[in-house]
Amino acid sequence: MSPTVEGPHHASAPVVAAYSYCEAVTGSQARNFAYGIRLLPADKRHAMSALYAFSRRVDDIGDGTLAPEAKLARLEETRTLLGRIRDGRVEEDDTDPVAVALAHAARRFPIPLEGLDELIDGVLMDVRGVEYETWDDLKEYCRCVAGAIGRLSLGVFGTTPGAREADRAPEYADTLGLALQLTNILRDVREDAANGRTYLPAEDLAKFGCSGGFHGDRPPAGSDFAGLVHHEVRRARALFVEGYRLLPMLDRRSGACVAAMAGIYRRLLDRIEREPEAVLRGRVSLPVREKAYVAVRGLSGLDARTISRQSTRRRSL
Missing domain, CATH: 1.10.600.10 (Farnesyl Diphosphate Synthase)
Structure with a gap:
């Protein structure tokens, strides 16, 4: 299971900036996971930070102050974005840095993105009060x-x-x-x-x-x-x-x-x-x-x- 495209030092400026944003999110919000992620080589660290930033977004919707109906809508919007990432429809100049970073990581590593669909399903259970x-x-x-x-x-x-x-x-x-x-x-x-x-x-x-x-x-x-x-x-x-x-x-x-x-x-x-x-x-x-x-x-x-x-x-x- 090796990276399939260029290493981080060959990535475009928008991709580098997107990964930097995700690493900042991870460093500031991942109270425990950041300690492990720091031990990885740069390519894997970047990919893990992209996964964390996307997951954090999903969790924040579930834990936020929006009304349940608004949370459900936001989660479905996020699932639609995930579909775009999975289908290769997120370009490097997209305005969403998390989407740019995760799309790049998914091209470089065999990440089973359906796991993020499962995460959304789990947060939907929270919103519905299961x-x-x-x-x-x-x-x-x-x-x-x-x-x-x-x-x-x-x-x-x-x-x-x-x-x-x-x-x-x-x-x-x-x-x-x-x-x-x-x-x-x-x-x-x-x-x-x-x-x-x-x-x-x-x-x-x-x-x-x-x-x-x-x-x-x-x-x-x-x-x-x-x-x-x-x-x-x-x-x-x-x-x-x-x-x-x-x-x-x-x-x-x-x-x-x-x-x-x-x-x-x-x-x-x-x-x-x-x-x-x-x-x-x-x-x-x-x-x-x-x-x-x-x-x-x-x-x-x-x-x-x-x-x-x-x-x-x-x-x-």
Whole structure:
């Protein structure tokens, strides 16, 4: 899976400017992903920034203040733009830098752009207020908004020649996306509740006495909130272990990118597990220096080797 046209240093001025815009969006808004993306060579970094900027646009529509009808219209407009990109109908002098950059990236790498259609489908579920009865129901949403991003990213990363199980790489990329999204859902429980959204499966909420929802900085009266969080943490950890089977299939810098991004979320999960009620008091995050440390570990391959050993032990049980 190699680039199919010119490298970034041969790109036209409008394309270079478009990528610069997308990198600025990524650097300012991708609180966690930017640390991994920085580890990539320029061509892959540019393509990932274009993917992020387009995805950010879709997410911002769903999270914005427009009325639901206006959000639905904007999402359909964005889907139409995606169709133009897919069909090669975006020119380099187009006034939309995100479209220019993504169109160029899609010509250079085998990016499965249908994954962005899935992302739009997932955000439409948000706008329509879909709730999830079971983990299988929530898993379908997570595949749209996060698993699809994993598969899109794999189109940029590619797999190394002769990699074992390379045909399963999209499956592992998808699973890693699920792990990240479930971590996000746990981290944002209170914020989502304030916005009228509940993502955790209704059957899990009922099992731990949390069906009444989350309306303050304390768990619902009589609930086993810690039990609920630990239940979801175990689910996320299993997804991480499975998803990390992707890493040996990637080249060093692509693997470092994935390990850094996923490593930050795994550390967030550790914090949430240690202090479940912290997610009700505010957004749990890592300090900048810890994120940088995780990125360095990713580049050195330390996290990849650790998780690979965990995955091997898990399969042998």
